[in-house]
Amino acid sequence: MKETRDNLYQLMVCPKCGKPYRGAPAISRDNTRLICPDCGTREALEGLGLSQEEQEHILGNIHRYQEEQE
Numbered sequence: 084m085k086e087t088r089d090n091l092y093q094l095m096v097c098p099k100c101g102k103p104y105r106g107a108p109a110i111s112r113d114n115t116r117l118i119c120p121d122c123g124t125r126e127a128l129e130g131l132g133l134s135q136e137e138q139e140h141i142l143g144n145i146h147r148y149q150e151e152q153e
């Protein structure tokens with residue numbers, strides 16, 4: 084699979100977690116980087132003072148919810 088077509092949702096690699104993702108990126112809290120939606124959520128939760136564990140728990144719930152929507 085060498086040929087990839089450029090489209091609106093081309094695969095991007097998140098500079099924060101290094102994972103590829105599709106879709107609209109989030110902007111990091113310091114406004115300098117485009118990061119994946121998961122990291123965007125993580126940073127937002129971190130800003131609320133939630134622990135790493137709580138962040139992962141909430142992300143897990145978000146992913147479950149997204150899967151149910153598909």
Ligand SMILES: [Zn+2]
Nearest residue numbers: 097100119122
């Ligand atoms: Zn990321």
